[in-house]
Amino acid sequence: MKISEFIQSVQWKKDQLILLDQTLLPEETVFLSLSTIEEVWEAIRFLKVRGAPAIGMAAAYGLYLGVQNNHENNVSTFIEDLEKKSDFLATARPTAVNLFWALKRLKERAYQEQKQGSNVEVIKKILLKEALQIQEEDEKVCRDIGEHALSLFQDGMGILTHCNAGSLATAKYGTATAPFYIAKEREWNLKIFVDETRPVLQGARLTTWELQQAGIDVTLICDNMAAVVMANQSVQAVIVGTDRVAANGDVANKIGTYTVAILAKEHKLPFYVAAPLSSIDLSTPTGKEIQIEERSEDEIMVGLGKRIAPQGIRVYNPAFDITPFSLVTAFVTEQGIVYPDKAGQYSSKLQNLK
Ligand code: MRU
Numbered sequence: 355m356k357i358s359e360f361i362q363s364v365q366w367k368k369d370q371l372i373l374l375d376q377t378l379l380p381e382e383t384v385f386l387s388l389s390t391i392e393e394v395w396e397a398i399r400f401l402k403v404r405g406a407p408a409i410g411m412a413a414a415y416g417l418y419l420g421v422q423n424n425h426e427n428n429v430s431t432f433i434e435d436l437e438k439k440s441d442f443l444a445t446a447r448p449t450a451v452n453l454f455w456a457l458k459r460l461k462e463r464a465y466q467e468q469k470q471g472s473n474v475e476v477i478k479k480i481l482l483k484e485a486l487q488i489q490e491e492d493e494k495v496c497r498d499i500g501e502h503a504l505s506l507f508q509d510g511m512g513i514l515t516h517c518n519a520g521s522l523a524t525a526k527y528g529t530a531t532a533p534f535y536i537a538k539e540r541e542w543n544l545k546i547f548v549d550e551t552r553p554v555l556q557g558a559r560l561t562t563w564e565l566q567q568a569g570i571d572v573t574l575i576c577d578n579m580a581a582v583v584m585a586n587q588s589v590q591a592v593i594v595g596t597d598r599v600a601a602n603g604d605v606a607n608k609i610g611t612y613t614v615a616i617l618a619k620e621h622k623l624p625f626y627v628a629a630p631l632s633s634i635d636l637s638t639p640t641g642k643e644i645q646i647e648e649r650s651e652d653e654i655m656v657g658l659g660k661r662i663a664p665q666g667i668r669v670y671n672p673a674f675d676i677t678p679f680s681l682v683t684a685f686v687t688e689q690g691i692v693y694p695d696k697a698g699q700y701s702s703k704l705q706n707l708k
Pocket of ligand 1: 404405406407450516517518519520523524528529530556594595596597607608609673
């Protein structure tokens, strides 16, 4: 069976960035047309576009939008503007390294062109081309991750995932969900369990939505039920995405991932992290140095359409956590599956990838 029903969450059409507003799913399917860098910043900040690869893609288009009307003759002045706009977009969210990776990739392309003596109009065309290229590459990266990840699973298995590392968070297929889509194409019957993923409910609102549309066998559970589906043997493996992998293999991902990894260890289940190379950040030595975004207390205080905690209560709302590398069974990248070395370390293995 071919899965044709992929809704593209990020599209470039007629000089505009078209984003599926992920805050409105699953009730409404609304596409936003953005034509300014400020709008793109806001869309990233307020989760209209979310998930590390999609954030990177949106940022690349956003940077182009930020400079597209700059008709400066002087290339150095144009580059200064590009850097300023990049710095601005980089403030949208701190944890997903794909944001910084994409901005850096565009800037480096501009520097190359500057060196070769290209004028501003040519550089702008190259920037848009690069943004489109990032998106095109991401689809292939996800497909490759899916093929590698599927080799870890068998027909009929139950698999738990957390948050949304799905098609909505990428160009297509998702990272952690890619093996589910490929399994469906091959008429396998994987049974996918999805944590709701408090407080923003990416699992309940987004992952179940996209898997259901593809006809994949999907069951929603509350976050606090993960131990039970492991204990009663409904699931035999866990796979999640990541916002950033540090050089030692520590993993930043949606809050709750660390808990799931501990539970998987206790139940002797493999815990896999689907990680495109664009999410592996060798410049950050360990998880301790990864900045964890803290979001508004309203995400926790307001739920089920009403206030669910007393006014004035103190709230702590980290959007991500760090899973220590020792809990990761393997990383699944587009280049293949990466297991730790004999000493249980990932550093040299991850370094060899780039
Ligand atoms: O806050 P979000 O929704 O952007 O967090 C998303 C995640 O944590 C995903 O698991 C991660 O970005 C990987 S998406 C392929």
